[in-house]
Amino acid sequence: MRPGVKNAIRTPVEELVSGMVIARNVYELESEKILLYAGSVLDSVTIFNLKERYNIENVWIKTDISSDSLKQQMKAEIDVHESLNTLKEVFGKDEETPITELTEEAAEQIDMLADDLLDSIDTDDNLLLKMHQLQSYDDYTYKHCLRVAMMAVSIGKQLKLSREQLRDLALASLLHDIGKRMISIDIIRKPSKLTSDEFDEVKKHPALGYRLLKEHGGYSQEVMNAVLMHQEKYDGTGYPLAFKGEEISYLARIITVADVYDALTSNRPYRQPWSVAEAEEFMMGGSYTHFDYDIIVAFLAAFAPYPIGGKVLLNDGRRATVINTTANVLRPCIRVENSDGTTEDIDLYNDFNHLTLTIIKNIK
Numbered sequence: 001m002r003p004g005v006k007n008a009i010r011t012p013v014e015e016l017v018s019g020m021v022i023a024r025n026v027y028e029l030e031s032e033k034i035l036l037y038a039g040s041v042l043d044s045v046t047i048f049n050l051k052e053r054y055n056i057e058n059v060w061i062k063t064d065i066s067s068d069s070l071k072q073q074m075k076a077e078i079d080v081h082e083s084l085n086t087l088k089e090v091f092g093k094d095e096e097t098p099i100t101e102l103t104e105e106a107a108e109q110i111d112m113l114a115d116d117l118l119d120s121i122d123t124d125d126n127l128l129l130k131m132h133q134l135q136s137y138d139d140y141t142y143k144h145c146l147r148v149a150m151m152a153v154s155i156g157k158q159l160k161l162s163r164e165q166l167r168d169l170a171l172a173s174l175l176h177d178i179g180k181r182m183i184s185i186d187i188i189r190k191p192s193k194l195t196s197d198e199f200d201e202v203k204k205h206p207a208l209g210y211r212l213l214k215e216h217g218g219y220s221q222e223v224m225n226a227v228l229m230h231q232e233k234y235d236g237t238g239y240p241l242a243f244k245g246e247e248i249s250y251l252a253r254i255i256t257v258a259d260v261y262d263a264l265t266s267n268r269p270y271r272q273p274w275s276v277a278e279a280e281e282f283m284m285g286g287s288y289t290h291f292d293y294d295i296i297v298a299f300l301a302a303f304a305p306y307p308i309g310g311k312v313l314l315n316d317g318r319r320a321t322v323i324n325t326t327a328n329v330l331r332p333c334i335r336v337e338n339s340d341g342t343t344e345d346i347d348l349y350n351d352f353n354h355l356t357l358t359i360i361k362n363i364k
């Protein structure tokens with residue numbers, strides 16, 4: 001495993017003082033413009049501008065303090081906007097130009113992002129909600145990789161992986177498709193069906209990613225194998241090695257589940273995204289052929305916070321039964337029990353008359 005490089009703490013702008021050193025690039029809100037580069041030393045004018053002119057709320061400050069107590073005080077939450085900007089830099093901003101190496105700076109950024117993901121799975125209840133909000137109408141590789149990473153660590157947590165395995169899983173899933181950035185963008189973004197030569201080219205991406213990590217050095221064999229094998233299928237019909245079952249790296253089998261689910265539920269130029277329910281059904285149908293059954297079970301558990309048939313408590317005090325899924329796993333269709341004994345069916349996702357109604361928790 002790569003050594004940790006996280007000597008930074010997320011600090012509210014009100015608590016900044018001159019002389020502090022910025023640990024990560026600070027971006028203008030809602031844009032990719034960098035306001036301050038990592039390594040900049042703060043002065044009072046800069047602090048004032050961050051607060052008053054740019055409305056920045058938090059920045060990462062370098063610190064040598066790494067005690068567990070301090071880490072516990074930090075409210076670990078993944079900042080999707082910041083994470084996307086980080087990944088975009090790692091994957092190369094100019095997507096017309098294929099990348100040829102993983103720079104040291106990019107590797108450090110990925111390390112920090114993996115740490116953020118790990119910290120957030122224990123404390124950020126909205127991780128899956130944020131993952132779903134990240135669904136978008138384009139298919140940029142770096143966005144796909146962030147969604148897959150958020151999903152993969154959630155599955156990994158469900159599978160009770162060790163901290164070290166989860167960190168390897170986070171690193172591998174963030175980087176699983178980096179090999180695609182070494183292939184011509186015309187093939188990767190081609191909106192129509194690929195020719196067999198083009199498909200052969202795409203099929204090189206796991207091995208290219210593996211080579212990139214190997215050449216950079218410092219990655220565990222588990223991380224590199226997970227990148228290499230994420231396109232394998234459980235029945236041996238995948239690529240590049242056509243490995244079967246447990247020959248395929250465990251972490252790769254987890255990434256495959258997250259990867260396919262994300263592909264199905266994302267928009268593509270040639271088709272509409274599948275609903276959560278349709279995608280889950282497809283995934284269940286693929287147990288033992290495409291996927292490892294045990295991982296599918298963990299995936300369904302991780303992604304069905306409110307399973308069909310389960311009882312839930314609503315924020316207005318009423319009880320309800322979940323009767324169907326929607327595109328948002330946190331806002332399913334429910335049958336509400338009124339105090340006069342009547343029931344009412346509500347689609348929490350599509351019915352805008354009930355925007356303020358939310359599920360608080362599962363009940364028996």
Ligand SMILES: [Fe+2]
Nearest residue numbers: 176177230231
């Ligand atoms: Fe892939």
